[in-house]
Amino acid sequence: MTSGEFQNLPIDQVKLDTTNPRIRRFLEIFDEGVIGDHHIGLALNAPSSDSPTALADTTTPSRLRESIIANRGIRQPIIVDRREDGSLVCIEGNTRLWIYRDLHKKGATGDWSKIPALVHNGLEPESIDAIRLQAHLVGPRPWDAYSKARYLHELQNVELMPLERIVALCGGNQRDVTRSIQAYADMEEFYRPLCEADEFDPERFSGFVEYQSPRVQEAILMNGFSGTDFAEWIKDRRINTLQEVRQLPAVLKDKNAKAIFLKDGMKMAIRALDREADNVELQKASLAQLAAAIASKAYSMPEIQSFREDDGATLRHVEAAIDALQTLQSLIVDAG
Structure with missing residues (x-):
């Protein structure tokens, strides 16, 4: 050219x-x-x-x-x-x-x-x-994520462009490109048939990107659900955010949280899990003590290796802690 x-x-x-x-x-x-x-x-x-x-x-x-x-x-x-x-x-x-x-x-x-x-x-x-x-x-x-994924899907499956060529052109990595293409395919297969023409919401695409996690798909299948069930949860907003998709393994594993999720949605199910995990002694610890404990655990190899077998509960709490720490940091800066 x-x-x-x-x-x-x-x-x-x-x-x-x-x-x-x-x-x-x-x-x-x-x-x-x-x-x-x-x-x-x-x-x-x-x-x-x-x-x-x-x-x-x-x-x-x-x-x-x-x-x-x-x-x-x-x-x-x-x-x-x-x-x-x-x-x-x-x-x-x-x-x-x-x-x-x-x-x-x-x-x-x-x-x-x-x-x-x-x-x-x-x-x-x-x-x-x-x-x-x-x-x-x-x-x-x-482009928005859905339009990008659609285009990548057409390049690979309609124009038959090799994946390596697609990755080289768009500058990403093969894992992310593959996840995006498959997420588009899953959204079209499972989500679109559930929607009327004016109901299809491309903004829900991110949920199908998270659906590509083997841990999430395994939890869905092992509990007797399917990709169509997942699409229905996305459509009716029982699952609303990316973080909530990541919590499916932990929620579906817990009988009480699972029942709450199917009835009232992921937000209420996560609250139920959090109540079960409350630790009275930790509630009494100062911010300095908690910060020191986190700093110690963060560099512990056994703790890091345990993430490979984690059902999502630990990650959920870590993400919540990060959000809380960022808020705390903003408050400290404002107060200073």
Whole structure:
């Protein structure tokens, strides 16, 4: 693949890419023939997720728009493919192209009629995939996890791209890529059939990533449940967070906690486990004593090795302790 030819292209001559993996899930509800710039603009403006981090992302279109206006243009050219029929399609930089169009349409100060671009001629599908992977899976504005996993799944199972090639392009590691691809497959197999068209929530994808843990799957199967049962727990929010998925082995192992989980959800089940694990003597210890004990245990090899056989209870308490310590640290800093 060549580096492309630099050109300043008229914005109305470059098509926005409706097959862009990050926005495709937003556009699938429309017939392809009716999709216009308005629909694509809405999809491009959607945050990658509903999390506070995503909503506060400094690379969202509004922030990008402010940067483009302040700099009177873009510093990084968009990437365009000239197809056999002569049409120009934006492969990378759809948001920037859309912002240029919007500024031009609204008569913003400056010349927004042309946009800097690197133009390639007849890019091969693999080259397009490489550009997308390198620009967004590890780039400044990554796709949401579900869209990323869907794209990786299609590369491996539809385009038959070798896993090693996928890993090399997106810069991750083979374990994480494999888990992401399988999580997408499991979500489509178990979760999607349970949902009406407007019920499918890509934000629940992270739960299926945690479902890839052999320890979690073994606990589900050994207790007579299936992937469909897990999907139902995710859908009805009996399991709500990543941490709660990790607690399935401990909860399903305890008869009382298991019954509470199936009736009232994971949060109540974990509370039941915590009540059973309460230690009166530890409650009397000072923060200094507890901190010293944790510091001692943290470097104990037998304690570390025991994690391999842990059913999740120890990890659950360690994660809770980390959260509490971070809160305590913030309070200490504020008080100081």
